[in-house]
Each structure stands twice: as C-alpha cells, then as structure tokens.
Amino acid sequence: MSSESLAEMTVGHTLPELAIEITPKLIVGGAIASRDYQNVHHDKDAAQALGSPDIFMNILTTNGLVGRYITDWAGQNARVQKIAIRLGAPNFPGDTMRLQGEVSAVDSAAGRVELSIRGVNRIGDHVTATAVVEFPHRAHK
Numbered sequence: 808m809s810s811e812s813l814a815e816m817t818v819g820h821t822l823p824e825l826a827i828e829i830t831p832k833l834i835v836g837g838a839i840a841s842r843d844y845q846n847v848h849h850d851k852d853a854a855q856a857l858g859s860p861d862i863f864m865n866i867l868t869t870n871g872l873v874g875r876y877i878t879d880w881a882g883q884n885a886r887v888q889k890i891a892i893r894l895g896a897p898n899f900p901g902d903t904m905r906l907q908g909e910v911s912a913v914d915s916a917a918g919r920v921e922l923s924i925r926g927v928n929r930i931g932d933h934v935t936a937t938a939v940v941e942f943p944h945r946a947h948k
Contacts, residue, residue, distance in 0.1 A: 813913075813942050816920060822880045822908035827872060829864065829902040829928070837868025864898035864933075873924060873936050876906040881940050888919070889939040896930035904928050911937070918942045 827833075838848035843865045846853035854862045870892055877887055898904055904926045912921035919941045926934040 813918060813920070814915060816910055816913050816915075818910055818913060820910040822876075822910075822922070822924075825876050825879065825906040827904045827906065829898045829900060829904055831862065831900045834862050834864050834868070834898070834900060837871065838865050841865060841867035841871075843867060859897070861899045866892070866894055869894065869898070869926070869934050872904070873906070873926065873934060873938070876908065876924065877922065877938050877940060880908070881942070884943045886941045887938060888941050890936060891938075892934050892936040894934055895932040896928060898928055898933050902928040902930075902933075904933050 835849045838844070845865070847857060847859060848862055848865050851862055854860075870890065873890060873892055874887060877890070878885065881887075905928075906924060906926045908922050908924040910920050911923040914920070919939055922936075922938045922940065924934070924936040924938060925932055926936075
C-alpha cells in the first residue's frame with residue numbers, strides 16, 4: 808500500500824497511474840496463458856476478416872492486469888476480495904493502457920477499501936472496474 812495506513816485512507820485517495828504498453832507478445836501470451844485460443848487474439852488476418860484492425864486483448868488478460876494494478880498498490884499482504892470489470896474499447900498492439908484508480912469507500916473497522924479503476928487507451932476506456940481489498944488486521948489498527 809502507499810505510505811499511508813488504512814486509518815489515514817480517505818474516499819477520493821488516488822492510486823498511482825500504471826502505464827502498460829500493449830504489445831502483440833502481451834496479447835498472444837495472455838490469451839495462451841488463459842487458454843483462450845480464439846483466433847482474434849493471435850491471428851491478425853482472422854481478426855481483420857471479422858472487422859477488427861488487428862488482434863486484441865482478451866478479457867482474462869485485462870482482468871489479470873487490473874489485479875496486478877491493485878496488488879502492486881495494496882502490497883503482498885492485502886487480499887483482493889472482489890473484482891468486477893466491464894470492457895469497453897479494445898486494446899490493440901501499439902496502444903498504451905493507463906490504469907488509474909481511486910478509493911471510493913473505506914471500512915476501517917473491517918479493514919477494507921473499495922476501489923474504482925479505469926484503464927484508458929487511445930480510443931477511450933478499455934476497462935472500468937470496482938474492487939474490494941482487505942488489509943491484514945495489523946494494517947488498520
């Protein structure tokens with residue numbers, strides 16, 4: 808977590824931005840790792856035949872990147888209780904997705920925060936998400 812303790816965390820606190828370069832290797836590797844062999848995630852010709860300008864990132868890779876963003880901020884002792892994502896504009900090779908977030912609710916007694924997250928690329932919002940993160944008991948005393 809940032810240098811602030813959970814007791815000091817307030818609604819509106821912003822998380823540091825994380826810029827992720829979207830490469831063909833990231834798109835294809837994420838699809839393979841998540842066993843998503845849909846051709847639009849690895850075959851440019853097939854993606855173009857379906858009207859897409861190029862291959863594009865799958866939802867499972869996006870979900871993993873949102874999870875990484877949260878845990879990079881929250882630290883290794885935090886527990887992600889829930890992530891809910893909604894996809895928007897596709898992530899294509901050559902894009903940069905900028906993940907941004909802020910604290911939308913704090914429950915100090917339970918040691919939890921709710922986050923609102925956006926991942927933006929050159930087209931618009933690639934992903935919008937909410938997440939609930941629980942911090943170890945000692946972190947919110």
